[in-house]
Amino acid sequence: MTLHNPIIKLYLTITVLRLGGNLFSQHPTLVFKNIDVNSGMSQGDVRTIYQDRHGFMWFGTWDGLNKYDGFNVKTYKEQHNNPLSIQGQLINNIIGIDEHFLAIGTLKGLNIFDERDETFRYYTIENKIKNVRIVKSEGKELILMMDNFLFSFDITKRKFSKIDTKISRQLEDLFITGKFGFNRSEKVIRNVYDFLIGYPEHFGNVKKVLGENIVNDILVDKKTNLIHVVTNSGYFTYNLKYFSQKKMVLPGSFKCILMENDRIFVGTESKGLFIFDSKSQQQIGSYTSIKTQTNTIGGDYIISLYIDHQKNLWCGLVGNGISYCNLNEKIGKTIYTSGSANEKKLMSHNFVAFKEFTNGELWAADINGHISVLDQDYNIIQSIKPEQIDKTQQHIFIQEFQETKDGQKLLMTDKGVYISDNFRFYKITKPYLTENQKYGQGMVGLDDTLGLIATRDGMLYFHLKKKEIIDKPCLLEKGSNIYSMFKGEDNHLYINPFFNGLVVYKYEQGHFVLKYKINDDFNINDRYESKDTIILATTKGILIINKKQGQYTIIDESEGLPNQNLYSVLPDKTEKGNLWCSSNRGIFKYNFINKNIDAYGLNDGINALEFNSQAMAIRQNGDFVFGSTDGITIIYPERMILHKKNSDILLYNFRINNHSAASYYDTSLHRYKIPFHENDVSFSLININFPNSNTPIYYRITGIDRRFFESKNPADIRYSDLPIGEYTLEVKLPGQDDFWKTLAKITILAPWYRKWWAYILFLTAAGGIIGVILRLYINNKLDRQKAFIENQKALEKERQRISSDLHDDIGSTLSSISVYSELADKYYHTFPEKSREMVQKISYQTQNLMERMSDMIWSLKTASQEKISIKSKIQDHCRDLLNVRNIDYDIRVDENVDRHLTEPGLRKNLLLILKEAIHNIAKHSKADKAHISVTFDDHCLIVAVKDNGIGISNHDIQIGKGLSDMKKRAEDMRATFSIESVSGKGTNICCFIPIGIIRFNR
Structure with a gap:
């Protein structure tokens, strides 16, 4: 044809x-949203579209693969030096294999994508045209079209096979x-x-x-x-x-x-x-595409179509990326936006005040003071410019609309209060009013005649019938900036000074009686009343007041509100307890009976998430109308039953110590098992919707967190140094206090030394160590007891030695002195010469006794206690005996002798041997040189006294001259004693004291 x-x-x-x-x-x-190269896409020709099991959208283009989460686009392109990147720039189609793997057909072959570590595995058939189109996925097998021939690909074996059937x-x-x-x-x-x-x-x-x-x-x-x-x-x-x-x-x-x-x-x-x-x-x-409007389709050449799980229609365009829209019936819609076709009719799309009057007209004021009058079908039937309200003003900010009992319309503005009569306006003012007093922020009627106008400088009395300001000062809250004011069903007057809480008065017979105050820093934007309760939309959340008691509670973001800066609390007649709240984060429905919260945003017919105070109304047909920074949003509560809820929260990019957590997952236990030294956990949470919004996500890890923490969607979270134990990651969306979801179970594994068998091993080892310590303690105690006994024996021995010395030396000497004293006294008168001889002997014996006592005391002191060293003692003795006989001598004493020789008996015997030897040199040797040494070698302390005198005969060696005493003292020290003497050549006396018997101070 x-x-x-x-x-x-x-x-x-x-x-x-x-x-x-x-x-x-x-x-x-x-209404369409558009994504293109300016949004981060790799290229604008979208050949294929796919949504994976997690909810992410995938777009295949002529130049790369793209992943979209509602916020950002991530691109994947071929990297020639990276074998784990995608192979092939032209993407034919995409299909899911399971929750972790995607199959991507490209002009270059087949790619399998692992979302856990975001890597690609590339497969193709050698010597074949590599252009792969995936027909479908059937279990563990992919059906592929390659070069117009049908192949199967075994996902498990990673193997291609030619299909030869009738259908193929x-x-x-x-x-x-x-x-x-x-x-x-x-x-x-x-x-x-x-x-x-x-x-x-x-x-x-x-x-x-x-x-x-x-x-x-x-x-x-x-x-x-x-x-x-x-x-x-x-x-x-x-x-x-x-x-x-x-x-x-x-x-x-x-x-x-x-x-x-x-x-x-x-x-x-x-x-x-x-x-x-x-x-x-x-x-x-x-x-079709309209370039001047942002919410139309992005291009007119559509090459691919796709419908996702939330019934979003995705259109793949040639050259213009992706356009998508939601096919579900919305709970609302937004009109008169910046992107709508009739945008030229409006001065601004930022609406700040609404009021539906009894005649069915909805008056909507924008931020520039332009009023649009809408009929029941939201058609603009009248436009009022600021200069039509007041010819002297180019700009008027309309704070609030009011309606009198006779149907006249009042405009509370920053320039004063205006009355409209059939679209003719006149100003209510007094010449004495200040600029702040002209700023009307609300009005209430006290009775049929008298009313109050709230201003930025106190309040003014107003005559309701005459429509004029009364020349009478109002002392109530004088000088205060009255942000809002209303009269309750209990006829009480509720006044909200600017960020200064709430003051409640009762008006009786022309007087105001204070009932109670709420001292807090909030502003009130709207109210809803029941029999005993007033519910207020404030800048701190929902304020619920018991009217009889004056007690109040505040519900804020900590209790699940998406935002606590609220502008409305509109009651919903379709369900008891429902209140519709506009905020700075969209619109949400709060039920003050069951505490449920449902949040609505860009997916639900809402064009902007930021709304305005005083810009809300319930129309006679039941529509809820809200003014936002971009358009008028209309909510249809009766459509709630058909409304589709948001998707679940998704856990992705789960990493352990900045590495993919896939290898730590135990499929049999459905749990991540993580070694204790790799306990740094990070992950991302996202609530995928199209379009997406920064709605709160609440999360906690049980075992660490006692409460849920809030983060904006999407959320990047890290837990460092998780202790050993078992944990559960739980999440929920706003209003789901009783409906949280478990996303992951985590076990931080104990090290081997904290296993049960390790504890048994430790107990056994500890028992053994305690046994060894106890045995060592007992042995040490026995050793100390033995040492104590030996020490006591040594002390007793020392006492006996000292006693013996005192008896033998000192006792005998004192006896001699006593005898000499008696003889000296006896011969004093008869034989004076003998008496003087006895006194000289007494003097000699006393001096000798003092010297012996000094030696005894010296021997009992250690080197740390005694300042006189062995060398000094030898020098003193040599000086007294050898110098007078002109005998040269030299003395050599090792510096460690005093420190190591501490036992009193050894010290005494050593000193006495030296003194006896020196005494013999001085008295008998006729020598002119002498050498004295006390030195250590590896085994002994060597005491040597040598002279060059006449020597000693063998007979003298055997019979005396103190030699036998020296020999006996050496035996007492268990030392070896030797005398070598050659007649005419001198004598060499040596004493060898084994180191083993010397007591060292270690």
Whole structure:
């Protein structure tokens, strides 16, 4: 069929005229968001779209792979020096294998992506064309089209196999002989494959269709028994029962087709997106790109379509990236936004005050003082500029609208109070009013006649009937900046000074009686009253006051509110206890009975998340209207039942010490088992929605955290140095206080020395050590007892020695002195000469006794106690005996002798041996030189006295001259004593004291 046929030309012209405005009209229900290279995409031609099991969106382009989480786009491109990067820049299609793996077909081959460590494994067949299109995933097997031939890929064995079946041969025949568009939908191969599986009898018919047309995509609708075929020349349907019944739905170049419920979505080459009713094949909408509007589709060339789990429709564009919209019926919608078609009608899209009057008109004031008057269908029926309100003013900020009992409209503004009468305005003022007193922020009626106007400088009395300010000063809250004021159902007056809490008065017979105060720093923006309770929307959250007792509680973000800077608390009649709250983080519904919270954002027909005070109203038809920084949002509470909840919170990028946690996961226990020395845990949490928003995510790790912590979506979290133990990661969304979800179980493993068997080993070792210590203690105690006994014996021995010395030396000497004293006294008168001789002997004996006592005392002191060393004692003795006889001498004493020689007996005997030897040199040797030494060698302390005198005969050696005493003292020291003497050549006396018997001070 060609377009040169005049009959066909006439048919196409009539078809286009019949469709008329529907063909290119903008359908009002779908609002698009756009993602392109400016958003971070690798390239703008999107060939294929896929959503994985976690909810992430994947886009395949002519130049790389893209992953989107609702906030950011992450790209994957081939890196020539990295074998774990994706191989192939042109992405044909994407399909999921399981929760961890994706299969990606590229012009270069097959890639398997592991999301746990974000690496790719590349597979291809040598000597084959590597262009891979994935047909489908069947268990552990992938069905692939390569070079128009069908292959299977065993995921477990990583092995390709050629498929040779009737279906494979038919499919190969179709794609070799058929006509397929170069920019066709990448799903067409899968769709044809599935069609042949389900309808093998239609192989010939399909082959004929593919031979006649350049086919881009097909769709089978079992309900209507039709197959839809989109081609470069038109959109056709064929009856599955009577395949020859062909119908052209619409001429043109169509690239892809998709069905959802009873709607068929078709992407075109140049006309954007068309929507058809599946039963009648009538067009019910179309969407084209309007560059001046931000919420239209991003381009008119649509090459691929996809519907995700949340029923978002994704359109892959050529050159313009991705456009998507949500197909669910919204709980609301936003009108008069900056991106809407009628934006030129408005001065601003930031709405700050609303009021629906009894005549059904909704007055909406924007931030510039422009008023739009809307009817029940939200059409603008009147526009009022600031200069129409007051010719002297170019800008007016409207704080609040009021309505009098006679139906007149009051405007509370920063320039004063204005009354509107049939769109004519006049100002209520007094010449003495200050600028702050002109700033009207609210009004209440005290009775039928008297009212109060709240200003930034106290309050003014107002005559309700005369519509004028009364010249009477109001002393109530004088000078205060009154932010808001209202009269309760209990006839009490509630006054909120600017960020200064709440003051409650009762008005009785012209007087104000203070009831109670709430001292806190909040502003009040809205209220809802029940019989005993007032619920206030404040800058600190929801304030609930018991009207009788004046007691209050505050519900804020710590109790799950998405935001605590609230502008409204509108009651919902469809469910008891529901209040709708606008805030600086979207709109949420709070139920003050069961404490449930449901948050709504950009997915729900809301265009902006920041709303304004006084910009809220409940219309007579039940609509909730909120003013935001970009448009008027309308909420339909009755649609709540149909509303789809947000997706779950996802755990991803779980890392242990900055490495992938996949290897630590125990599949049998469904738990991460982490060694104690690798206890640094980090992870990310995200609540994936499209479009996404920074709604709070609450998390905790049980065993560490006592409460849930809040973080903005998405959240990057780290726990360092987790102690040994078992933990659970739990998360929840706002309002889900009783519905948290476990995302991961974690065990920090104890080291080997904290295992049960290690404790047994330690106890056994400790018992052994205690036994050894106890044995050593007992042995040491026994040794000390033995040493004590030996010491006592030594002391007793020393006492006996000292006693013996005192008796033998000192006792005998004292006896001699006593005898000499008696004789001296006896001979004093008769024999004076003998008496003097006795006195001289007494003097000699006394001196000798003192010397012996000195030696005894010296021997008892250690070197640390005695300042006189052995060497000094020898020098003193030599000086007294040898110097007078002109005998030269030299003395050598090792410096360690005094420190090591501490035993009193040894010290005494050593000294006496030396003194006796020196005495013999002086008295008998006739020597002129002497050498005295006390030195250590490796085994002994050597005491040597040598002279060059006449020597000693053998007879003298045997019989005396003190030699026997020296020998006896050496024996007492268990020392070896020797005398060597040669007549005429001198004498050499040596005493060898073994080191083993010397007591060292260690």
